[in-house]
Amino acid sequence: MKTIILSDISNSKETIIPYGLRLAVALESEADVLHVIDPRTHQGTYSSVSDSQSISPGETLTQAETIKLEKHRVSNEMDKLLSSEGSRLNYPLKINRLIVENSLEEELEHRFALNPDCLVVVNAEADEDMFENTSEIVRLIKKAGVPVIVVPPGEKFTDIGNALMPLNIDRNNYISMKKLRFLFDHFRMTVNAVGVASQNDYTELELKAIAWRDVAKEYVLPHSTVKTNILEGKDFITTVNNYFHRNNHDLLIMVNDNNDSKKAVTDTIMFLKTIHSPALVYFPN
Incomplete structure (x- = not known):
């Protein structure tokens, strides 16, 4: 390493x-x-x-x-x-x-x-x-x-205790996340995986998020506390950004294994322009 x-x-x-x-x-x-x-x-x-x-x-x-x-x-x-x-x-x-x-x-x-x-x-x-x-x-x-x-320039390092990860619930990205095991194992952080849904889709996405959490906890994040939250909102980036700062997260984690690579790139650019906090970005090859 x-x-x-x-x-x-x-x-x-x-x-x-x-x-x-x-x-x-x-x-x-x-x-x-x-x-x-x-x-x-x-x-x-x-x-x-x-x-x-x-x-x-x-x-x-x-x-x-x-x-x-x-x-x-x-x-x-x-x-x-x-x-x-x-x-x-x-x-x-x-x-x-x-x-x-x-x-x-x-x-x-x-x-x-x-x-x-x-x-x-x-x-x-x-x-x-x-x-x-x-x-x-x-x-x-x-x-x-x-x-x-x-x-961000001048950022002071602190141990990572609380990380937020925008969740692509429709993809089981466990294999991609294994590349980040070194980080999860060293910091033993709380990983808060979040999705954004309209009111009509909330219940369905919440059930999918719980299933994702259980598998991720067992196979990828055994030393981490894993939470999932489905946030209600219209704009994905704004909703996640506000939640990140409201709950004092230390790190944003973006595992971009989405089939729509153009959208993943666009979302990543917008997050980096607006988050003003350390962000881990990973595009698996």
Whole structure:
């Protein structure tokens, strides 16, 4: 098991790296802090600073020099952050500091091939460096086929005690959920699986939810407290969102194994734009 934290060290907002490190400690996993420099976005430019060795202020930089300068800057910032955070952890966490030159998609494909049972941690806010918008984040998650925790910038890590999972009652997604057993087993959380129904469909969906709960508890979530709730409402996302915050959940879990992949992507984008809390997103391949 490995936790791969996508570095947002270039982002002007608060980094999610401390959250990822503390999550790795809680999961007793090794942590990769991965910073990807895409050469397509780092072209030659004028230097406003000096590296005191080979580059003077105002000098025209080649692409190779621009990337070298960026690696140097990121390396210094990451060293400071990891040194500070490592001293606070009070735990012998193995942290691999990785600064690579590649496209993000190609690098992640490589990392996932090496670590198929990994968990990825990524900033929820697109920084126009790694991701231009939330849709790009979701597109990458869908292609990855591994669980990804999307974290608001500056979010403080707390143990996950209460998770909410929008429930697709018409699909028995137990096999997909088994990929997340590591999370359920480590945190022994309460999993509140919810569906949304109109008044006419409420009783039928409630019975299906109870049947789903009993099977999930026995085969997938033996160490968790499992609850199901059918919420009355017209708009699925708004209803679930309001319930999430009203009941102080720590994590939103979205297992997107719906046959309608386009709707699953659209719903995920809307949830990530509006939930403003950590969300675990998984699109099984």
